[in-house]
């Protein structure tokens with residue numbers, strides 16, 4: 404897909420909607436976090452107007468990426484299911500004002516642009532959805548105890564000696 408830009412303020416005010424698919428391979432910052440560049444993300448961008456009167460964008464991103472489990476170091480498929488609402492400010496100063504007046508941790512205020520790169524928004528959303536230390540719900544080989552912290556068993560030095568004697 405070619406990069407494309409929207410007028411974020413108009414997109415919100417006019418309640419426009421666009422959706423599409425983008426290969427993970429076309430998102431270089433995301434690829435860096437993944438084992439490989441396989442997979443496709445589906446995205447939906449909806450414009451709207453926040454209760455405070457400011458235009459907003461709702462970005463939803465779903466799809467699977469390949470991450471490395473930080474417990475067993477095996478690659479696994481991580482399902483991204485992200486949904487964020489971004490309230491648009493004209494500049495940094497207004498962004499701080501809106502942030503203070505909303506006082507809502509669940510809402511992000513960003514500085515909008517008349518030429519906002521939608522691909523960057525999709526990539527940001529996907530990156531935010533990836534945990535810092537991704538892990539399997541249950542690593543294979545650990546069975547039902549997968550959710551417990553794994554214990555590293557060091558081979559006994561005596562075991563090595565035994566092997567030498569044989």
Ligand SMILES: [Zn+2]
Pocket residue numbers: 472473474475476477538539541542543
């Ligand atoms: Zn694992």
